[in-house]
Amino acid sequence: LLQLQEYSMTVFFRQQWRDHRLSFGPYADPVTLNYKQISDIWIPDSFFRNEKDAKLHKITVPNRLISVTRVGTVTYSQRLTLTLSCQLDLRSYPMDNQTCYIYIET
Template sequence: MDIYVTELWMDHALRYDHMSPCKFNLSLNSEILDQIWKPNTVFINSKAAHIHKSPFKNVFLMIYPNGTVWVNYRVQVKGPCSMDFSAFPMDRQSCHLTLESFSYNNQEVDMQWTNWTDALSLLKKEIILPDFVLTNYSTSIERQVSRNKLKFDSKLETSGGYLPIKYCY
């Protein structure tokens, strides 16, 4: 699945508002990310994940005068899906992705879905995958003693009619 991951955090070491900047923000090359602090967010249950490189690394980095860092990644991720074919060919599948900070606990990084917009507002209204249609999705936070886990759950249904014909001929 191809997705965009957006992260926002505050890094006081990157503040430049005291310099009376003439620019409201700085758009920087993704190579700068290697030189600044990051929350080290990972998909802890993915089978594989990588940042697209077409033709360059698909990362957007912006820093605001108050030290807010905004990063967008275009990521291809393969997550686990509970494949239940008991109702084949009209089956439903559940897929789950879980994100957390790999290197930091809740005292250092408090993972949250945004509260200023629907966490998945950029999703198309209807997403059709080969043989499946995304019928529902939800987000949640699993709060634990040491870390918060961001969860994304999706429900997929077999595309009606197409699959039986495909396998009959």
């Protein structure tokens, strides 16, 4: 008996990439940008393929952080609550063991 179910979780989704256009001084410390400046930086268009619902946390401000190192390494983090689908095999219920995956694509 296969059944499509869902599960929810709150995560900090972090991505990191290098953008040489953002490199700066050889002895400078990493720069943390304000959440209002995020729209000025290229960000990968990542999504959750098995997502049924998602919410970006915005209390008291959007829970997003972006920092840039001197060599142009960008770290982007955002807090999300996700509801994801998962196909369950209930043939051995209640002695079953389920594995649900998070499918992320760009």
